[in-house]
Amino acid sequence: MQVGLTHFLIVSALLFCLGLYAVLTRRNAVAILMGIELMLNAANVNLIAFNKFTAPGALNGQVFALVVITLAACEAGVGLALVMAAYRNLETIHVDEINVMKW
Amino acid sequence: MVELAWLIPVFPLAAFALITAFGRRLPGEGAYVAVAGIIASALLSIGIFLQMLGHPTPYEANFRWMLVGQLPLDLGIRVDALTTVMLLVVTVVGSMIFIYSIGYMHEDPRYSRFFAYLSLFAASMLLLVLANNLVFLYAGWELVGLCSYLLIGFYFERPSAARAAMKAFITTRVGDVFMFLGILLLFFTLGTFRFEEIFTKVSQGALTGQTIGGLPTLTVAAVLIFGGAVGKSAQFPLHTWLPDAMEGPTPVSALIHAATMVAAGVYLVARAYTLFFASPGQEALLAVAYIGGISALMAATIAVVQDDIKRVLAYSTISQLGLMMLGLGVGGYTAGMFHLTTHAFFKALLFLGAGSVIHAMRTNDIKQMGGLAKVMPSTYWTFLIGALALSGIFPFAGFWSKDEILLEAFHNNPALFVVGALTSFLTAFYIFRVIFYTFSGTLRSHDAHPHESPGVMTGPLWVLAAFSTVIGFVGAPFLGNPFHAFLRFEGVEAVPFSPTLALASLAIAAAGIGAAAVVYHWKIVPAQALRRAAGPLHTLVANKYYLDELYAVAIVRPVLWIAWALRNFDVYVIDALVNLFGLAGVGLARLYRLMDTYIVDGLVNVVGYAVKGAGGVLRYVQTGRAQNYLLAIALGVIVLLATGLFR
Numbered sequence: 064m065q066v067g068l069t070h071f072l073i074v075s076a077l078l079f080c081l082g083l084y085a086v087l088t089r090r091n092a093v094a095i096l097m098g099i100e101l102m103l104n105a106a107n108v109n110l111i112a113f114n115k116f117t118a119p120g121a122l123n124g125q126v127f128a129l130v131v132i133t134l135a136a137c138e139a140g141v142g143l144a145l146v147m148a149a150y151r152n153l154e155t156i157h158v159d160e161i162n163v164m165k166w
Numbered sequence: 167m168v169e170l171a172w173l174i175p176v177f178p179l180a181a182f183a184l185i186t187a188f189g190r191r192l193p194g195e196g197a198y199v200a201v202a203g204i205i206a207s208a209l210l211s212i213g214i215f216l217q218m219l220g221h222p223t224p225y226e227a228n229f230r231w232m233l234v235g236q237l238p239l240d241l242g243i244r245v246d247a248l249t250t251v252m253l254l255v256v257t258v259v260g261s262m263i264f265i266y267s268i269g270y271m272h273e274d275p276r277y278s279r280f281f282a283y284l285s286l287f288a289a290s291m292l293l294l295v296l297a298n299n300l301v302f303l304y305a306g307w308e309l310v311g312l313c314s315y316l317l318i319g320f321y322f323e324r325p326s327a328a329r330a331a332m333k334a335f336i337t338t339r340v341g342d343v344f345m346f347l348g349i350l351l352l353f354f355t356l357g358t359f360r361f362e363e364i365f366t367k368v369s370q371g372a373l374t375g376q377t378i379g380g381l382p383t384l385t386v387a388a389v390l391i392f393g394g395a396v397g398k399s400a401q402f403p404l405h406t407w408l409p410d411a412m413e414g415p416t417p418v419s420a421l422i423h424a425a426t427m428v429a430a431g432v433y434l435v436a437r438a439y440t441l442f443f444a445s446p447g448q449e450a451l452l453a454v455a456y457i458g459g460i461s462a463l464m465a466a467t468i469a470v471v472q473d474d475i476k477r478v479l480a481y482s483t484i485s486q487l488g489l490m491m492l493g494l495g496v497g498g499y500t501a502g503m504f505h506l507t508t509h510a511f512f513k514a515l516l517f518l519g520a521g522s523v524i525h526a527m528r529t530n531d532i533k534q535m536g537g538l539a540k541v542m543p544s545t546y547w548t549f550l551i552g553a554l555a556l557s558g559i560f561p562f563a564g565f566w567s568k569d570e571i572l573l574e575a576f577h578n579n580p581a582l583f584v585v586g587a588l589t590s591f592l593t594a595f596y597i598f599r600v601i602f603y604t605f606s607g608t609l610r611s612h613d614a615h616p617h618e619s620p621g622v623m624t625g626p627l628w629v630l631a632a633f634s635t636v637i638g639f640v641g642a643p644f645l646g647n648p649f650h651a652f653l654r655f656e657g658v659e660a661v662p663f664s665p666t667l668a669l670a671s672l673a674i675a676a677a678g679i680g681a682a683a684v685v686y687h688w689k690i691v692p693a694q695a696l697r698r699a700a701g702p703l704h705t706l707v708a709n710k711y712y713l714d715e716l717y718a719v720a721i722v723r724p725v726l727w728i729a730w731a732l733r734n735f736d737v738y739v740i741d742a743l744v745n746l747f748g749l750a751g752v753g754l755a756r757l758y759r760l761m762d763t764y765i766v767d768g769l770v771n772v773v774g775y776a777v778k779g780a781g782g783v784l785r786y787v788q789t790g791r792a793q794n795y796l797l798a799i800a801l802g803v804i805v806l807l808a809t810g811l812f813r
Contacts, residue, residue, distance in 0.1 A: 087797050162790045
């Protein structure tokens with residue numbers, strides 16, 4: 064069986080949904096950050112797959128994926144710092160307990 | 167001079183206005199202004215009189231009042247012989263009384279108001295006299311009625327005075343209603359208010375043969391007009407107000423209720439004499455004569471038993487006015503007016519003398535007095551002159567005029583002559599009864615300190631006494647009766663003077679005085695015995711023929727009862743209806759309040775509660791958990807994508 068673009072997209076969608084599920088359901092902030100990483104990587108898979116199958120000679124998609132990886136690293140750094148700050152102030156990293164946004 | 171006649175009522179009117187506006191700040195607290203006003207009128211009247219003596223052509227001045235459809239209504243003043251005589255009487259007697267009042271009223275707290283009223287009265291009376299039409303005459307007529315009311319009730323703190331004022335006003339008003347009907351009848355049949363036109367039309371036979379309700383129109387009109395005169399001149403049966411009117415200050419009694427206003431009725435009959443004279447069979451004239459006769463005799467009998475000096479004079483006034491009416495009624499036009507003139511002087515004199523006595527004694531009761539001749543010589547002598555004039559003793563004023571009336575009656579209506587003669591006898595009797603009680607004998611009251619009145623009061627007394635002595639000569643036959651030459655009614659021949667009758671009337675008067683002296687001076691026949699001998703007659707007369715009681719039962723009570731019934735109707739029906747509306751309003755308001763609280767407010771509250779409830783429910787959406795929001799965002803994106811993909 065020839066592996067085509069559709070397969071990549073399905074894997075990517077599944078990966079995105081897993082990441083989204085993790086973001087929406089996990090109580091631990093760190094796990095949520097991990098969910099976000101999953102979603103970013105799902106996007107990377109999409110970028111690489113589209114680059115490979117629609118414009119094989121170009122490098123745009125791959126470069127863009129590299130930018131996203133860089134961005135993800137930054138995001139993880141900032142996110143973890145936020146988690147640390149939240150923990151110091153609120154003594155928890157469970158997002159359902161952090162309710163200062165509520166009225 | 168006669169062109170200035172319109173000024174005559176203006177002077178006192180101006181005085182009235184000035185006193186009303188400035189009151190006590192005027193010279194003499196207003197009294198001098200009033201006196202100046204009336205004296206100015208008096209001088210002008212005398213001037214006009216002198217001019218009229220020369221060429222007695224009537225003077226008229228008119229102005230166009232209004233147009234009734236095509237009918238022009240001209241009103242104005244008229245100066246003729248009759249007017250001139252009345253002007254003289256009113257202003258000259260009025261001046262004396264005004265001056266006298268300065269002394270009589272000097273301690274009164276409402277001093278200036280008194281003079282304001284007097285001035286208004288003089289102005290109204292002069293307007294009445296000067297009027298050449300029934301409108302002005304009626305206006306003056308009602309104004310003098312008003313002044314009379316105000317002045318009778320001058321001491322309004324006294325309930326009796328207030329009641330007397332009301333009685334006078336209402337009683338005369340009864341007569342005035344008739345008079346008003348008479349005026350309207352004349353206006354609607356003849357279309358004019360002016361005397362001259364009325365009389366011309368009447369004498370040309372404008373109303374001849376016309377009837378109203380089966381009666382001749384002319385007689386009806388004349389009798390209706392006479393109704394006003396009956397009320398104003400206190401003739402039977404409307405005379406009951408005059409004795410009560412003596413509650414007013416004595417100068418008022420003299421001016422209004424003896425000399426001038428009450429004479430207005432006689433003046434009215436004289437003024438409208440053509441109507442009476444032209445009525446079929448002279449029935450109207452006969453009515454005047456009989457009413458006059460009844461009043462004269464009835465009032466004279468009552469005067470005999472009165473103990474209040476002013477009431478004696480009041481009944482005397484009714485009696486004398488009755489005599490004038492009698493004179494006019496039997497055809498003695500000149501005689502009636504002559505008696506009016508002389509009477510005005512001597513009756514004013516008697517009243518002012520009585521006022522002087524009352525001023526000194528502080529009581530009206532002649533039985534309390536006595537022996538005043540020595541203490542008050544001026545008052546005594548002038549009062550005596552007045553009494554002699556009233557009795558009709560030669561040569562005083564009353565002799566000439568009363569004699570003329572009796573003469574006319576003797577020739578035209580012997581029955582009424584008997585009435586007149588009896589009245590004369592009684593007149594002399596009652597006035598000398600007063601004199602003997604008041605001035606002779608000894609003082610019966612122990613707490614009175616009588617003294618002679620000041621010059622400002624005795625002065626007018628002497629002037630009036632002089633007039634009362636000499637004024638009769640203007641009608642003296644041996645001087646050619648100048649009064650008759652000046653004032654007469656064309657078409658009536660005066661009865662020639664009869665020395666026999668004059669002697670007879672003198673004898674009657676002397677008999678009256680003699681009888682009074684026998685009973686009250688020499689006391690040969692004690693008054694007690696006389697009273698007992700008269701028995702029920704005395705009771706009847708002392709109770710004034712029970713006329714007041716009759717009116718009380720026949721008129722006053724029913725009227726009061728009707729008033730009471732109407733009041734109850736007002737209170738229980740009209741007020742109840744009004745209250746019902748009020749209560750209905752309150753009930754409706756309650757209903758509206760319920761609607762407001764439960765429906766209008768309810769709706770507002772429902773909106774509030776709905777919003778609050780929705781907020782209460784929706785607040786749970788705002789969890790504050792980022793994950794929930796994120797979920798919503800994700801779901802939203804999915805929905806958007808789904809709609810974008812499957813459109």
